Amino acid sequence: MRLDATTLLAFALAGAALTGCDRPPEPPATADGHADPVDALNRLDPRRPVPLLPAMAWHQKQSMQQHLVAVEAITHALAHEDWDGVAAAARTIGTSPDMQRTCRRMGAGAEGFTDLALEFHQRADAVEDAAATRDAAAVLRATSVMLRTCTACHAAFRQDVVDAATWSARTGMTPPGH
Ligand code: HEC
Incomplete structure (x- = not known):
């Protein structure tokens, strides 16, 4: 040559x-x-990968879209001083046993993900609490504190769609349906 x-x-x-x-x-x-x-x-993409099975990844995307719909509903209700509306919208993304279980499963292969996810839902609970005070500034403050968890998580993590064997190896868990 x-x-x-x-x-x-x-x-x-x-x-x-x-x-x-x-x-x-x-x-x-x-x-x-x-x-x-x-x-x-x-x-x-330098963010930390969150290993997910295809169905989990799709579930997460749908859940994320609903999170944004909830934020839209919170701000809409807030603009109309509809405190029950603010509380109801915040409740859809608040802490629940179901939500906690899902977050633990989603974050099983990515250190720090589940903690951030659970923190996010607690901050949504705080938006619901703020609505009870009927104080627009307090609701806005709680909403901005909550949104900071959305952006922090997006800055740190990305989806990594994997097959069942890889998911098991990286999470130490049995894939659903196996
Ligand atoms: C604990 C982590 C975490 C939190 C909290 C979080 N997200 Fe996400 N979100 C993700 C991950 C991971 C993705 C996928 C990013 C990727 O792979 O590029 C995502 C994707 C999205 C998407 C894109 C969905 C699609 O169809 O592709 C939207 C919209 C979104 N998030 C909105 C929100 C909003 C709004 C909040 C807060 C109210 C929020 N997220 C909080 C982790 C999080």
């Missing part, structure tokens, strides 16, 4: 890239020689 200037430059840059920073190795290429797009995305 003849080494021309371009090839040498490519080698030099590859060497510099390897020694210059601690990037993870290139992901395996697919059959057609291109990098797997999901691997490529995961390399760009």
